[in-house]
Amino acid sequence: MSRSNAAALAGWIAAALVLSAVAFFLGSYYNDVYRKLLLWIALALSYNFLFGISGQVAFSHFAFYGIGAYAVVIFLFQLGLPLPLAVLAGILVCTAIALAVAIPSTRLEGFYLALATLALAQLFIVVLNEGGAVTGGTGGIVDYRLPPVFGVRIAGPWYTAVIVVLVLATYAVLWRLDRSWFGRACRAVRDNPEAAAAMGVNVARTKVIAFTLTSVLAGIAGMVYAFVDNTVNPPIFGLENAFLLLFMVIIGGSGRHAGAVVGAVLLYLLPFVLSPLIGHHHALVFGVLMVAAILLQPRGLIGLYDFLKRT
């Protein structure tokens, strides 16, 4: 291992230790808030790769989070698979659904993916509600526990450390991808598909791979989420979260990892500040912020930060 690689690895480990250590100083309420914040960051990072870097408008990202969560719970407790097999099967389910949506949608230019994924997200909720004993219907599935891993029960702040590892692994994968040939192909396809095709990039395949990969990342985040509340039910995975993710990425600054993180932190924490003022109508504020961001600062808060730093 070269010196720079060793330094990078040390950096990742240090980040993991610091972010996990925080969990041990928080009470159980703030641990819960912290876990969900971390999960939103993981989702915003992968959605940023899909929307910001590869330029695909999709509303299915949060549905894949739900598909991952439900899949792992169903495989574990309805079908009785062991944990590693259940995770693998969950990943296969996410991959199959992502391919089934992405391949037809790339046949046409424009925003057909947006509609197909909107319909998928809507259908997912219907399937959850009507799924009977398999999905638990409107009540969902409750009262299960993460099976022991190598004989150890992971709980409390230790589970928060698992989520920290998930966020950092997601970030590491996306960061490497972004700097690879594939990341440049994605940006080329986003900015000018004709030119990308002329340079020998397979536009349709690049889009399908980016969509499937980020959707599977969302699914894995969902599998981790399944053991945060030890409950999965339809309202958790409602469509408004798909919009929230889009808003996070745009308000933070799309196409930038830091932007996704800033957007996720801001929009996740904002309701805690706003709810004493306007109750649960904080989405109205998000909508206004979103329109304002596109009209006034298309590069988001990160773009604003860059601008202030330069002047």
Place this chain on the structure above:
Amino acid sequence: MRDFLELSVSAAASGCIYGLVALAYLLMIRPTGIINFAVGEWAMVGAFGGFLFLSRIELPYPVGMATVLGFMLLVGWATERIAVRPLVERGAPLLAPILALLGMLVVFRESISLGFGPDPHQVPEPFGFEHHKTWIIAAVIVVFAAVWLFFEKTTTGKAFEAVSLNRKAAALMGINLSRVTAASFAGGAAAAGLAGLLVAPNVSAHYLMGVPLAIQGFTALVIGGVGRVEGALLGGLLVAFAEQLTVRYAPLPAGYAQGVPLLLLMVFLLVRPTGLLRARA
């Protein structure tokens, strides 16, 4: 047989609603290329307009309907002014106004839920319950005939067509692009609002009613093709019949009918991505 006839009338009425939503998309896509996902929320605003003017203030139906349509024209015009025109003038990519309109979608939905609460509200039928489906079909046929005549027979309609074929050339011929864009958004909002007003007695005005309508309408648009006005109505009828036949004859829970548009959308994107009707040369 009687059962099938009843099903046909009910499917035709739903199909007309979907067709009207598809028409709203089409009016905006043709001249601008912008897919406005907020049409579903516009329909919702139209439904709440119906509740406000017909149930709460109890205006006579024609007056209430005209008020709602006038208000929707204003909503469409204002939306274009706020979320579309500044971006088009700046030369932003096409995605920018589409995203801004998504933001507006949430603003519409949350404003309505803030103003009217989360409970559904009753909207009256003008000719009673048993004739409401006939009224929907008649009203939508009149709208489609009027729009078709507008595009085929009037100079202004031809100007719209010219813009959708080639924006630059149309501008050089002296057509005012921003006026055409504003008019297409006003018209789209009126069509969507009418769809909401017509469907409201069946489903009640509810702040979450927009998204399903937006999906069904868009599926109708993809099936019919964006090239021709009639395509929107044809697509709407096909989606509605597929949905109702599935609910009636397939051994599935009724909720799965919402999966029919998704399935049709996928099949059509794979098999016939340009839609059933070709644009006329």
